[in-house]
Amino acid sequence: MKAVGARLPRYDGVGHVTGRTRFVDDVRVGKTLWVKALRSPHHHAAITRLDVSKAAAMPGVHAIVTHEDIPRNVYGHLEALGVPGDEPLLAAEDVRYLGQPIAAVAAESEAAAQAAVEAIEVSYEEKPALFDIRKALDPDAPQIHHWGNVYPHYGSYNHRRVRKGNIDWAFEKADVIVEGVYRPQAIEQLPLETQVCTVVPEPDGRLTVYSCTQAMYFSMGVVAAHLQWPLNRLKFVGGTVGGGFGGKVDTATDTICCLLALKARRPVKWRWTREEEMLCSSTRAPWHIELADAVTSDGWILGRRTLTIHDAGAYARFSPYGLTKHAFHHSGAYTIPNLRFDGFVAFTNRVPTTAMRGFGVTSVSFAVETHLNRVAEAIGMDPWELRLKNANRVGDTTGNGVTLKDPSTVPVTLAAAERVGIELPAEYRAMTSDPRGGDLLPEHLAAQQNLSELNGGGH
Amino acid sequence: MRLTVNGIESEISSPPLTPLLHVLRDELDVTSPKAGCQQGGCGTCTVLVDGEPRRSCLTPVAAVDGASITTLEGVGEPERLSPVQAAFYEKYAAQCGFCTPGMIMAATALIDRKGGPVERDEVLEALGGHYCRCTGYVKIVDAVMAASRGEVGDVQDLPVSEAGEPSVEVHGSPA
Amino acid sequence: MAPQVLIPQSADEAATLYGDGEGITVFAGGTILMPELASGRIRPERALLLHASGLSGIRSDGGVIRIGAMTPVAALVDGPVPWLLSIYATHVADYEVRQSATIGGNICAPPGRESQRGDLGAALIALGARVRSAGKGGERTEAVEDFLSGDRSGRLVLEIEIDVDAARKSGASGKRRKHAHSYAIANVAIAERDGELRVAVAGVGPTAVRCRSVEASRDPQDVLEDVDPVDDAVATAEYRRQILPLLVREALDRLETE
Ligand SMILES: Cc1cc2nc3c(=O)[nH]c(=O)nc-3n(C[C@H](O)[C@H](O)[C@H](O)COP(=O)(O)OP(=O)(O)OC[C@H]3O[C@@H](n4cnc5c(N)ncnc54)[C@H](O)[C@@H]3O)c2cc1C
Ligand code: FES
Ligand code: FES
Numbered sequence: 022m023k024a025v026g027a028r029l030p031r032y033d034g035v036g037h038v039t040g041r042t043r044f045v046d047d048v049r050v051g052k053t054l055w056v057k058a059l060r061s062p063h064h065h066a067a068i069t070r071l072d073v074s075k076a077a078a079m080p081g082v083h084a085i086v087t088h089e090d091i092p093r094n095v096y097g098h099l100e101a102l103g104v105p106g107d108e109p110l111l112a113a114e115d116v117r118y119l120g121q122p123i124a125a126v127a128a129e130s131e132a133a134a135q136a137a138v139e140a141i142e143v144s145y146e147e148k149p150a151l152f153d154i155r156k157a158l159d160p161d162a163p164q165i166h167h168w169g170n171v172y173p174h175y176g177s178y179n180h181r182r183v184r185k186g187n188i189d190w191a192f193e194k195a196d197v198i199v200e201g202v203y204r205p206q207a208i209e210q211l212p213l214e215t216q217v218c219t220v221v222p223e224p225d226g227r228l229t230v231y232s233c234t235q236a237m238y239f240s241m242g243v244v245a246a247h248l249q250w251p252l253n254r255l256k257f258v259g260g261t262v263g264g265g266f267g268g269k270v271d272t273a274t275d276t277i278c279c280l281l282a283l284k285a286r287r288p289v290k291w292r293w294t295r296e297e298e299m300l301c302s303s304t305r306a307p308w309h310i311e312l313a314d315a316v317t318s319d320g321w322i323l324g325r326r327t328l329t330i331h332d333a334g335a336y337a338r339f340s341p342y343g344l345t346k347h348a349f350h351h352s353g354a355y356t357i358p359n360l361r362f363d364g365f366v367a368f369t370n371r372v373p374t375t376a377m378r379g380f381g382v383t384s385v386s387f388a389v390e391t392h393l394n395r396v397a398e399a400i401g402m403d404p405w406e407l408r409l410k411n412a413n414r415v416g417d418t419t420g421n422g423v424t425l426k427d428p429s430t431v432p433v434t435l436a437a438a439e440r441v442g443i444e445l446p447a448e449y450r451a452m453t454s455d456p457r458g459g460d461l462l463p464e465h466l467a468a469q470q471n472l473s474e475l476n477g478g479g480h
Numbered sequence: 481m482r483l484t485v486n487g488i489e490s491e492i493s494s495p496p497l498t499p500l501l502h503v504l505r506d507e508l509d510v511t512s513p514k515a516g517c518q519q520g521g522c523g524t525c526t527v528l529v530d531g532e533p534r535r536s537c538l539t540p541v542a543a544v545d546g547a548s549i550t551t552l553e554g555v556g557e558p559e560r561l562s563p564v565q566a567a568f569y570e571k572y573a574a575q576c577g578f579c580t581p582g583m584i585m586a587a588t589a590l591i592d593r594k595g596g597p598v599e600r601d602e603v604l605e606a607l608g609g610h611y612c613r614c615t616g617y618v619k620i621v622d623a624v625m626a627a628s629r630g631e632v633g634d635v636q637d638l639p640v641s642e643a644g645e646p647s648v649e650v651h652g653s654p655a
Numbered sequence: 656m657a658p659q660v661l662i663p664q665s666a667d668e669a670a671t672l673y674g675d676g677e678g679i680t681v682f683a684g685g686t687i688l689m690p691e692l693a694s695g696r697i698r699p700e701r702a703l704l705l706h707a708s709g710l711s712g713i714r715s716d717g718g719v720i721r722i723g724a725m726t727p728v729a730a731l732v733d734g735p736v737p738w739l740l741s742i743y744a745t746h747v748a749d750y751e752v753r754q755s756a757t758i759g760g761n762i763c764a765p766p767g768r769e770s771q772r773g774d775l776g777a778a779l780i781a782l783g784a785r786v787r788s789a790g791k792g793g794e795r796t797e798a799v800e801d802f803l804s805g806d807r808s809g810r811l812v813l814e815i816e817i818d819v820d821a822a823r824k825s826g827a828s829g830k831r832r833k834h835a836h837s838y839a840i841a842n843v844a845i846a847e848r849d850g851e852l853r854v855a856v857a858g859v860g861p862t863a864v865r866c867r868s869v870e871a872s873r874d875p876q877d878v879l880e881d882v883d884p885v886d887d888a889v890a891t892a893e894y895r896r897q898i899l900p901l902l903v904r905e906a907l908d909r910l911e912t913e
Pocket of ligand 3: 213263576579611612614
């Protein structure tokens with residue numbers, strides 16, 4: 022272990038402080054064309070007419086692409102993992118969020134590209150839009166997707182389920198039932214470098230892609246799928262990302278730049294404006310989380326019922342996976358023997374949502390920790406003691422059937438209490454992660470083994 | 481129009497309303513000032529115009545015709561870092577590095593103005609319009625204060641890293 | 656099409672080139688216009704750049720402080736101007752933007768899309784400042800509040816005048832979000848001269864407004880007769896309505912105690 026705890030120089034540090042680090046926007050290739058996109062001005066509409074002929078004839082314009090130019094327009098970011106695709110690279114019939122790209126232009130300058138975008142003839146028929154996920158499941162909600170408003174592929178279910186123990190027993194046995202609704206909102210990751218890409222057509226027929234992606238091989242797969250190309254015709258250059266925080270996991274610019282570079286036979290570059298980044302790039306997802314805990318008056322959490330609705334925005338992208346992570350973490354760092362979790366990925370007319378630091382987990386942790394404070398208040402117990410009592414211990418089983426070997430809830434909670442100067446009773450201070458025993462192994466926890474079941478496949 | 485950029489004088493052919501930022505990046509290939517927002521809001525495009533920090537995205541090039549411009553490339557060399565550069569490097573004040581050019585230019589100008597140690601509130605005032613999304617501001621403010629006090633110098637004491645990957649062996653690491 | 660760019664070398668040349676302002680976009684510091692240009696929201700036919708026209712500077716002329724339209728907001732922060740103007744100047748943008756941003760641009764700024772603008776307006780009105788401008792029908796000088804409530808298009812601002820003894824006492828109370836780039840949610844400025852109060856509010860609507868009801872009654876609640884706050888990205892109209900009387904009360908209290 023030479024690295025942990027050691028003060029090591031950043032290998033890219035000198036480049037950063039001398040202005041020599043080459044970000045994607047700093048790559049210089051001769052005769053590069055600029056890209057601009059026609060984006061939907063509506064949250065939800067049908068495209069009734071799209072004619073790029075006038076724009077294509079404008080001075081300085083070298084290529085325009087629409088859905089017709091894309092070998093495979095509809096592809097899903099998780100398709101390789103079995104999540105069916107739902108998102109067109111360029112909108113064909115419907116636009117489902119404000120800012121959704123419909124066509125893209127490569128021209129001699131940013132201004133020429135923008136002028137051409139404005140010359141594209143397009144008409145829309147507006148449709149009612151949906152923004153509140155809680156309403157997505159209502160029968161009279163505007164229908165957004167060919168799937169309806171719920172992503173339906175969790176094995177044989179249309180949502181992610183977790184079942185552990187006997188939830189009805191827990192709620193019958195409880196002294197107190199504590200309910201709460203939590204709605205963490207969307208957050209823009211806001212990297213200082215906006216989405217940017219440069220693509221160079223090489224003489225051997227390959228494409229070199231200078232990408233700001235956070236997930237190089239992943240983006241390669243997405244581009245190859247849309248182009249219907251083998252991976253070996255793509256050369257990705259990346260590794261210098263001007264901040265991502267999850268927002269650069271989605272492949273936002275690379276594929277469209279590849280299509281334009283091929284069509285124009287020239288290098289192209291697309292750098293989003295800050296405004297595009299704020300309006301059209303994916304955000305952290307908003308969630309609607311309803312929790313109900315069955316609690317004894319001496320502070321045991323016997324059971325938890327959870328209804329979660331994850332706002333995917335207009336398309337699935339990584340949301341099915343985010344919800345799965347959310348499901349795994351919905352009991353927090355605590356052992357709750359009886360669980361019933363139902364989580365839906367719902368569509369709205371917001372920008373598609375994606376990863377941001379703790380995808381799916383941060384939202385549920387916020388809900389769980391806030392909820393535990395409410396539980397403590399409801400039964401008049403110290404919130405630290407409530408947490409320690411129900412903390413994960415060696416040998417406990419989680420909702421998704423994992424038997425814990427080295428959980429850290431107890432030492433971390435104790436260390437946190439010490440740091441903020443909380444005096445805990447001696448019996449709590451003496452706690453460890455060791456397997457439960459004595460009065461910390463009440464009957465209902467002793468019987469918990471092998472009761473969990475995670476329903477539904479998919480991601 | 482003419483500009484002297486990092487000591488080199490050039491004739492400028494971009495149209496007069498072109499932001500100085502684009503003249504530097506696209507006409508002169510001086511790429512350390514970044515286009516973080518192009519609306520004055522982030523500070524990563526900041527350069528020195530006749531020694532004073534200015535947002536290059538807000539400055540039409542015609543308004544600085546004849547001026548002397550300093551960008552991060554002109555502050556120091558990789559082998560000869562300025563005190564502010566050395567402090568940013570040594571104190572880990574740059575993560576992704578995208579805000580770093582503007583931060584260092586603003587800090588350099590502040591220390592020049594003050595001509596001596598700068599205090600925390602002075603750094604906050606001078607750099608308050610510069611955004612960093614990675615580092616948080618503690619290390620950046622510490623680096624500027626240290627640089628103003630000449631408290632840099634153990635850069636040499638840091639182990640030298642090879643180009644590419646750091647020379648670190650991590651036994652048993654899953655990666 | 657690239658715009659025609661005019662760079663006058665004196666105030667007179669600026670006024671001549673400006674004419675009646677038809678088809679001309681005036682560039683002062685550019686802190687508002689350059690982002691508009693970059694985003695393609697404006698496409699000027701003819702641009703008049705004022706940086707070389709000698710309109711910058713603060714001078715004292717008898718009993719009058721004359722502030723050139725091109726004077727950077729930074730120069731108001733620690734310059735020879737009344738305290739009330741300085742204090743609000745320190746709240747405009749950040750250190751670097753203030754070096755470029757001008758006082759002329761501040762009072763000519765059109766309302767923003769996401770926030771109100773012209774945060775200096777309240778101080779200028781309270782101080783009884785006058786605007787000297789050129790344009791159709793030649794030069795004229797008028798009270799700031801008249802300039803702001805009139806049709807500003809077609810006017811080239813040359814100078815702001817403030818009487819040296821504009822305020823015997825003054826009071827300020829403003830609200831903004833706690834970061835460098837927050838425009839005012841509401842700025843209240845009050846000045847007293849010869850027992851007469853001048854009260855003004857900026858940041859709650861498209862331009863700063865003189866509050867004659869409050870001046871007459873000295874009742875903070877009356878501020879809602881004078882202004883009709885708007886919703887924007889920095890605050891809701893409701894929030895502004897709630898805090899405005901409190902800010903006026905605070906500014907009045909400070910006036911008394913100074
Ligand atoms: C990051 C950031 C933060 C900001 N924060 C604030 C803030 O907190 N408060 C605030 O009030 N403003 C703020 N601003 C806006 C702006 O910086 C100021 O309002 C500034 O004073 C505008 O002056 P300027 O010279 O840059 O204007 P310009 O952009 O040059 O011009 C603005 C407008 O005024 C017109 N104009 C300029 N001068 C004249 C003249 N002499 N005669 C006729 N018309 C003229 C122009 O044609 C244009 O319509 C901010 C701007 C940025 C980029
Ligand atoms: S690019 Fe100039 S301030 Fe952000
Ligand atoms: S280091 Fe990434 S934005 Fe500052």
